[in-house]
Structures are given as C-alpha cells and as structure tokens.
Amino acid sequence: MTGECGYRCINEERIRTLEQNHAETKVYVKEIKEDLTEIKTDIKKRNEGETKTWSPIVLELIKALTTAITVIGAIVGALKFSGK
Numbered sequence: 001m002t003g004e005c006g007y008r009c010i011n012e013e014r015i016r017t018l019e020q021n022h023a024e025t026k027v028y029v030k031e032i033k034e035d036l037t038e039i040k041t042d043i044k045k046r047n048e049g050e051t052k053t054w055s056p057i058v059l060e061l062i063k064a065l066t067t068a069i070t071v072i073g074a075i076v077g078a079l080k081f082s083g084k
Contacts, residue, residue: 014083018079018082018083021075021079022079025072025075025076025079028072028075029072032065032068032069032072036065039061043058
C-alpha cells in the first residue's frame, strides 16, 4: 500500500469503519430511547395506585438502563480511542 494510495487508502478505510460503528451506535441509542419511552409509559399507567409493588421493578430497570448506557459509553469511547 505504498505510492499514490498508501496512507490515504488506510485513512479512508478507517473512516468508513468509524462511520459504520457510529451508525450502529446511533441505532442502539435510538432503541434504548424507545425502550425508555415505553417503560415510562408503562410505569405511568400502572403507578396510579401500586407504588409499593413497582419500587423493586423500577430499581431493576434503573440498573439495566445504567448498564446499557455504560455499554454505549464504552463503545463510543473505544471508537474515539481507536480513531486517535
């Protein structure tokens, strides 16, 4: 990969890879936001009188969302780190 293409081809390939990974991350973020909206709607519907029974469920949902956001942050961090 020397000559005219060399360094430029490597950079173009890295850019394409980063763009694909960024698109995948956007899809994951969109899905998580949709899930959050559904969860909020469900909680509002069922929270009208059942506060005590939903507390453990809400805590587990918060833990799951924290994990999901951490995973997305790790993916974004890895992409930024690999891009140097």
